[in-house]
Amino acid sequence: MTTAPRDGASRPTAGALRLIEPRTELPTSVDVGPYLAGLHEHCPFLRPSVRRGMTGWTVYEIVPGSHRYAVEAELFHAGVQAAEWVRPLMARPFGTLVCENVVLLGRCEDADHRELPAWPHWALKHLYAPVGVMFGKFPQGAVETDRHGRSIPPPPFSFLPVRAGVRPLDPKFLTGTPGPRHGPCRVRGRRPGRLRAHPLRVEGSSRMGEFLAEAAAALKAAEALCGPVALTEVSDRRGSAVWKAGGPDGAAAIKLGTGEAAEVTAREASVLDRLPGYRVAVGRISEGVWYVTPWEEGPSTWQQFTSVRAGRDAARPEALASAVQVTRAVADLHGLGWIHGDLQPAHAIHTEGGVRLIDFAWARQLGETPWSAFRGTMVHLTAPELAAEITTDGQPVLTTFMSDVYALAASLWTCVTGDWPLDYEAAGIDRQSIGPAALLGAIGERAVPLAGTEVWPELQQVLKPVLLGNAKDRPLATELADQLTALHEAGR
Numbered sequence: 001m002t003t004a005p006r007d008g009a010s011r012p013t014a015g016a017l018r019l020i021e022p023r024t025e026l027p028t029s030v031d032v033g034p035y036l037a038g039l040h041e042h043c044p045f046l047r048p049s050v051r052r053g054m055t056g057w058t059v060y061e062i063v064p065g066s067h068r069y070a071v072e073a074e075l076f077h078a079g080v081q082a083a084e085w086v087r088p089l090m091a092r093p094f095g096t097l098v099c100e101n102v103v104l105l106g107r108c109e110d111a112d113h114r115e116l117p118a119w120p121h122w123a124l125k126h127l128y129a130p131v132g133v134m135f136g137k138f139p140q141g142a143v144e145t146d147r148h149g150r151s152i153p154p155p156p157f158s159f160l161p162v163r164a165g166v167r168p169l170d171p172k173f174l175t176g177t178p179g180p181r182h183g184p185c186r187v188r189g190r191r192p193g194r195l196r197a198h199p200l201r202v203e204g205s206s207r208m209g210e211f212l213a214e215a216a217a218a219l220k221a222a223e224a225l226c227g228p229v230a231l232t233e234v235s236d237r238r239g240s241a242v243w244k245a246g247g248p249d250g251a252a253a254i255k256l257g258t259g260e261a262a263e264v265t266a267r268e269a270s271v272l273d274r275l276p277g278y279r280v281a282v283g284r285i286s287e288g289v290w291y292v293t294p295w296e297e298g299p300s301t302w303q304q305f306t307s308v309r310a311g312r313d314a315a316r317p318e319a320l321a322s323a324v325q326v327t328r329a330v331a332d333l334h335g336l337g338w339i340h341g342d343l344q345p346a347h348a349i350h351t352e353g354g355v356r357l358i359d360f361a362w363a364r365q366l367g368e369t370p371w372s373a374f375r376g377t378m379v380h381l382t383a384p385e386l387a388a389e390i391t392t393d394g395q396p397v398l399t400t401f402m403s404d405v406y407a408l409a410a411s412l413w414t415c416v417t418g419d420w421p422l423d424y425e426a427a428g429i430d431r432q433s434i435g436p437a438a439l440l441g442a443i444g445e446r447a448v449p450l451a452g453t454e455v456w457p458e459l460q461q462v463l464k465p466v467l468l469g470n471a472k473d474r475p476l477a478t479e480l481a482d483q484l485t486a487l488h489e490a491g492r
Contacts, residue, residue, distance in 0.1 A: 016073070017061065017062060017074040018060065018062075018063050020105065023056045024237065025235070026378075028379060029435065029436070030103055031380075031420070033414075033418075034418055034419045035155065036055075045099075049097040053237075054099065055101070057101045059103040060078060060104055060105065061106040062104065062105070062107060062108050064107075066108060068110045068111035068115070071108050071111070072116060075102070075104065075117060075120045076119075076120040076123060078160075079121075079124045079160055079162065082100040082101075082102050083133050083162050085100050085162075086099075086133055086162050086164065089164075090133075090164040099162065101160070102159060102162070103159045104116065104117070104157075104160075114139045114142070116158075121136075132164060132165045133162065133163075134162070134163055135160060135162055136161040136163075138155040138158065139158045142154055156432065157432050214285050214287070215283070215290050218254050218281075218283060218292055219245075222252040222254055222292050225245075225249070225250060225252045226247030226248070226250045227247040229246060229252070231243045231254070232244045238261055239258045239259040240257045240258075240264065245295075250294070252293065253294070254290065254291075254292050255290065256285075256288060266282070268291070272293060275336070276336070279293060279294055281293075296351055299349070300349060301326050301345050301346075301350065301411065301412075304319055304415070305319045305416060307319070308455075309415075317488065320484065320487060320488045320492075322350055324488055326348045327477055327481040327484055328478075329355040330405075330408050330477045331477035331480075333477075335478070338365055339365075339399045340404050341362035341363050341364065341399040341403075342359055342360075342361065343381070343407040343411055344407070344411055345414055347359045366401075370397055377407055380414075380421070381411055381420075381421075382403075383406035385403065385471050386403045387440040387441070390444075400471070401476065403471070405466060405475065405477050406467065408477065408480070409466035409480065413451075416456050417453045419453060420451070421463075422449070423449050424439075424448055426448075427442065429448065450464065459487065462480075462483050
């Protein structure tokens with residue numbers, strides 16, 4: 001991932017817009033997953049951008065009673081801020097993949113969402129076209145077609161996308177303007193001398209280089225696995241940053257946690273150190289904790305179901321085999337007395353040697369004290385009994401084998417359908433206006449029914465009892481694996 005700089009004001013200050021969620025790759029205040037899944041065939045850059053963590057979202061809400069001119073002015077300001085995040089990244093590796101999105105929620109008394117972005121969009125695109133930055137505007141519910149005449153899924157919320165202009169795809173927009181790498185906003189290199197003590201090629205932000213220059217032991221640990229390495233930044237969220245270190249003898253993952261994330265990073269390293277089959281080196285710097293572990297190469301479970309979501313029935317046997325493999329991996333983990341606590345479609349990697357579970361930040365061994373201030377699991381994949389326990393005041397939450405099985409079944413449902421397993425619309429819940437805490441409350445009260453989407457009925461019939469039953473009635477992971485194996489052997 002190539003991380004956007006974080007300097008500058010965090011939000012407009014005039015008061016017409018309220019910041020709901022600062023820049024994140026995985027927003028919780030709006031549900032971007034299913035919408036993005038429907039856009040992949042229309043934008044060749046979207047999938048690799050999301051995979052590299054280069055698509056960001058900042059969510060604002062209109063303050064009730066605000067005049068349209070004030071909203072437009074602050075929307076313009078938010079667009080400028082997003083553009084200034086994008087500009088320095090365009091000249092870096094994979095810079096054409098960077099995309100920042102400004103989401104607008106709420107109502108304005110004297111203008112609708114088709115009118116509000118009009119002049120900010122016009123002004124921004126003319127202001128930034130000379131330096132290769134492109135703006136779009138997508139009002140909620142707008143029905144449009146792409147340049148091939150295919151229908152584009154209507155946006156579930158209004159937003160302004162900001163990205164690097166690509167000449168072959170945006171010829172009219174960028175006619176006569178300098179290219180992103182050669183315009184007047186070309187970014188200067190990293191500050192000289194930060195990494196001279198170590199002969200290393202770094203692809204990513206200057207801040208990453210500064211961290212690694214201080215964590216020389218992490219580089220040595222990576223080189224012990226890979227030989228001389230080149231680093232590529234993968235992600236940087238909430239004080240936790242990850243790099244891929246590639247060398248002639250393989251690849252390693254370097255994770256660095258600073259501030260509040262240092263404790264979580266140290267905890268995850270401790271889990272990896274105790275799990276059989278995982279190798280980890282760990283150390284400290286003045287700002288936090290780092291660890292190095294072999295890189296797990298391969299597609300995620302979500303990616304293994306891509307062809308199924310595209311409607312290709314011939315891909316079902318291979319996808320079902322992947323479902324069996326990831327369920328067996330979870331069963332093996334449970335057999336060792338470990339609870340993962342954060343199973344998601346992206347947290348299992350299908351390598352040549354089998355499935356490897358990753359992201360153990362919220363894992364715990366059976367009998368250990370549960371974590372306080374629990375922040376594991378995605379809201380939409382959270383077991384009802386777990387959702388009922390999660391509070392904002394940091395009370396301990398008891399993750400269990402059964403809550404893992406629920407998250408696993410919910411993840412597989414999402415991989416099959418491309419949507420979350422619960423039908424919020426049927427429950428009268430607007431996911432764009434309700435906060436995560438209220439959403440967890442509704443899930444904990446079982447006020448949200450299971451979605452009725454029938455994409456792969458035979459597989460979904462196996463998953464339904466897991467998602468609908470009480471925790472005590474759920475199968476163990478090994479029992480769910482047996483059911484999926486029987487389905488696979490029956491050619492269903």
